[in-house]
Amino acid sequence: MKLRKIPARMCVSCREMKPKKELIRVVRSPAGVVSIDAIGKSAGRGAYICRRRECVDGAKKGRKLEKGLDVGDCSDIYLTLAELCAEAEPAPPQAGAEPAASSAGEGLSAAQTGAVKDGAKPAIAKRAGTKKAGAEPQGKPSAAGARNAGQV
Numbered sequence: 001m002k003l004r005k006i007p008a009r010m011c012v013s014c015r016e017m018k019p020k021k022e023l024i025r026v027v028r029s030p031a032g033v034v035s036i037d038a039i040g041k042s043a044g045r046g047a048y049i050c051r052r053r054e055c056v057d058g059a060k061k062g063r064k065l066e067k068g069l070d071v072g073d074c075s076d077i078y079l080t081l082a083e084l085c086a087e088a089e090p091a092p093p094q095a096g097a098e099p100a101a102s103s104a105g106e107g108l109s110a111a112q113t114g115a116v117k118d119g120a121k122p123a124i125a126k127r128a129g130t131k132k133a134g135a136e137p138q139g140k141p142s143a144a145g146a147r148n149a150g151q152v
Protein backbone atom coordinates (compact mmCIF):
# COMPACT_ATOMS: atom_id res chain seq x y z
CA MET A 1 0.00 0.00 0.00
CA LYS A 2 1.83 3.07 -1.24
CA LEU A 3 0.25 6.45 -0.86
CA ARG A 4 1.25 8.74 -3.65
CA LYS A 5 1.83 12.18 -2.30
CA ILE A 6 0.63 14.98 -4.49
CA PRO A 7 3.53 17.39 -4.62
CA ALA A 8 2.42 20.61 -3.00
CA ARG A 9 4.13 23.98 -3.07
CA MET A 10 3.45 27.22 -1.30
CA CYS A 11 2.28 30.31 -3.12
CA VAL A 12 4.63 33.19 -2.37
CA SER A 13 1.67 35.55 -2.17
CA CYS A 14 -1.18 33.90 -0.23
CA ARG A 15 1.16 31.31 1.36
CA GLU A 16 -1.33 28.50 0.78
CA MET A 17 -0.06 25.04 0.01
CA LYS A 18 -1.38 23.90 -3.33
CA PRO A 19 -0.69 21.10 -5.83
CA LYS A 20 2.16 22.06 -8.14
CA LYS A 21 -0.11 21.84 -11.16
CA GLU A 22 -2.26 24.69 -9.87
CA LEU A 23 0.68 26.97 -9.38
CA ILE A 24 2.94 28.82 -11.77
CA ARG A 25 6.63 28.29 -11.16
CA VAL A 26 8.92 31.25 -11.54
CA VAL A 27 12.54 30.29 -11.70
CA ARG A 28 15.81 32.13 -11.31
CA SER A 29 18.33 30.32 -13.45
CA PRO A 30 21.88 29.67 -12.19
CA ALA A 31 22.86 32.59 -14.44
CA GLY A 32 20.47 34.84 -12.55
CA VAL A 33 17.80 35.19 -15.23
CA VAL A 34 14.24 35.16 -13.90
CA SER A 35 11.62 33.54 -16.11
CA ILE A 36 8.32 31.71 -15.90
CA ASP A 37 9.00 27.99 -15.87
CA ALA A 38 6.31 26.45 -18.05
CA ILE A 39 7.61 22.88 -17.62
CA GLY A 40 8.15 23.22 -13.87
CA LYS A 41 11.50 21.46 -14.05
CA SER A 42 13.92 24.17 -15.05
CA ALA A 43 17.11 24.32 -13.04
CA GLY A 44 17.48 27.09 -10.53
CA ARG A 45 15.79 28.57 -7.56
CA GLY A 46 12.02 28.45 -7.94
CA ALA A 47 9.09 30.26 -6.43
CA TYR A 48 5.47 29.32 -6.88
CA ILE A 49 2.45 31.52 -7.27
CA CYS A 50 -1.25 30.86 -7.80
CA ARG A 51 -2.73 31.45 -11.21
CA ARG A 52 -4.86 34.14 -9.63
CA ARG A 53 -4.91 37.87 -10.17
CA GLU A 54 -5.11 38.54 -6.42
CA CYS A 55 -1.96 36.58 -5.78
CA VAL A 56 -0.08 38.20 -8.65
CA ASP A 57 -1.12 41.67 -7.50
CA GLY A 58 -0.31 40.81 -3.89
CA ALA A 59 3.10 39.45 -4.80
CA LYS A 60 3.81 42.51 -6.91
CA LYS A 61 2.90 44.90 -4.10
CA GLY A 62 4.92 43.01 -1.53
CA ARG A 63 7.79 42.26 -3.93
CA LYS A 64 7.38 38.68 -2.84
CA LEU A 65 8.89 37.11 -5.93
CA GLU A 66 11.94 39.32 -5.57
CA LYS A 67 12.31 38.19 -1.96
CA GLY A 68 11.57 34.57 -2.70
CA LEU A 69 14.02 34.38 -5.57
CA ASP A 70 16.51 36.83 -4.05
CA VAL A 71 16.54 39.04 -7.13
CA GLY A 72 16.24 42.76 -7.70
CA ASP A 73 13.29 43.27 -10.03
CA CYS A 74 10.57 41.00 -11.40
CA SER A 75 8.26 43.59 -12.97
CA ASP A 76 8.32 41.82 -16.36
CA ILE A 77 7.42 38.56 -14.66
CA TYR A 78 4.45 40.14 -12.93
CA LEU A 79 3.20 41.41 -16.29
CA THR A 80 3.44 37.93 -17.79
CA LEU A 81 1.78 36.39 -14.75
CA ALA A 82 -1.11 38.86 -15.05
CA GLU A 83 -1.53 37.82 -18.69
CA LEU A 84 -1.57 34.16 -17.69
CA CYS A 85 -4.25 34.90 -15.10
CA ALA A 86 -6.37 36.65 -17.73
CA GLU A 87 -6.09 33.57 -19.94
CA ALA A 88 -7.10 31.31 -17.09
CA GLU A 89 -10.28 33.24 -16.39
CA PRO A 90 -13.33 31.52 -17.92
CA ALA A 91 -14.77 33.17 -21.02
CA PRO A 92 -18.26 34.65 -20.60
CA PRO A 93 -21.05 32.48 -22.08
CA GLN A 94 -21.80 33.54 -25.64
CA ALA A 95 -25.19 34.96 -26.57
CA GLY A 96 -27.16 33.20 -29.30
CA ALA A 97 -27.31 29.81 -27.63
CA GLU A 98 -31.08 30.02 -27.16
CA PRO A 99 -32.07 30.42 -30.85
CA ALA A 100 -29.85 27.49 -31.71
CA ALA A 101 -31.54 25.36 -29.07
CA SER A 102 -35.08 26.19 -30.32
CA SER A 103 -34.18 25.37 -33.94
CA ALA A 104 -32.67 22.10 -32.74
CA GLY A 105 -36.01 21.31 -31.06
CA GLU A 106 -37.88 21.93 -34.32
CA GLY A 107 -35.47 19.66 -36.13
CA LEU A 108 -36.05 16.97 -33.55
CA SER A 109 -39.84 17.08 -33.89
CA ALA A 110 -39.54 16.93 -37.69
CA ALA A 111 -37.27 13.92 -37.36
CA GLN A 112 -39.79 12.27 -35.08
CA THR A 113 -42.69 12.69 -37.57
CA GLY A 114 -40.38 11.44 -40.32
CA ALA A 115 -39.57 8.40 -38.22
CA VAL A 116 -43.27 7.59 -37.84
CA LYS A 117 -43.80 7.78 -41.62
CA ASP A 118 -40.74 5.67 -42.30
CA GLY A 119 -41.91 3.17 -39.72
CA ALA A 120 -45.31 2.73 -41.43
CA LYS A 121 -43.89 1.85 -44.86
CA PRO A 122 -41.84 -1.16 -43.79
CA ALA A 123 -44.88 -2.53 -41.96
CA ILE A 124 -46.92 -2.48 -45.20
CA ALA A 125 -44.08 -4.00 -47.19
CA LYS A 126 -43.78 -6.77 -44.63
CA ARG A 127 -47.48 -7.59 -44.90
CA ALA A 128 -47.25 -7.68 -48.70
CA GLY A 129 -44.17 -9.85 -48.42
CA THR A 130 -45.91 -12.34 -46.15
CA LYS A 131 -48.86 -12.55 -48.50
CA LYS A 132 -46.60 -13.35 -51.45
CA ALA A 133 -44.53 -15.74 -49.41
CA GLY A 134 -47.71 -17.42 -48.25
CA ALA A 135 -49.07 -17.76 -51.80
CA GLU A 136 -46.13 -19.77 -53.18
CA PRO A 137 -46.20 -22.58 -50.63
CA GLN A 138 -49.93 -22.86 -51.24
CA GLY A 139 -49.44 -23.31 -54.98
CA LYS A 140 -46.66 -25.90 -54.77
CA PRO A 141 -48.40 -28.41 -52.52
CA SER A 142 -51.50 -28.15 -54.67
CA ALA A 143 -49.45 -28.84 -57.80
CA ALA A 144 -47.70 -31.69 -56.05
CA GLY A 145 -51.07 -32.91 -54.87
CA ALA A 146 -52.33 -32.83 -58.46
CA ARG A 147 -49.34 -34.90 -59.62
CA ASN A 148 -49.88 -37.30 -56.78
CA ALA A 149 -53.52 -37.50 -57.70
CA GLY A 150 -52.66 -38.21 -61.32
CA GLN A 151 -50.04 -40.81 -60.42
CA VAL A 152 -52.20 -42.66 -58.03
Ligand SMILES: [Zn+2]
Pocket: 011, 012, 013, 014, 015, 016, 049, 050, 052, 055
Ligand atom coordinates in the same frame (compact mmCIF):
# COMPACT_ATOMS: atom_id res chain seq x y z
ZN1 LIG B 1 -1.77 32.34 -3.93
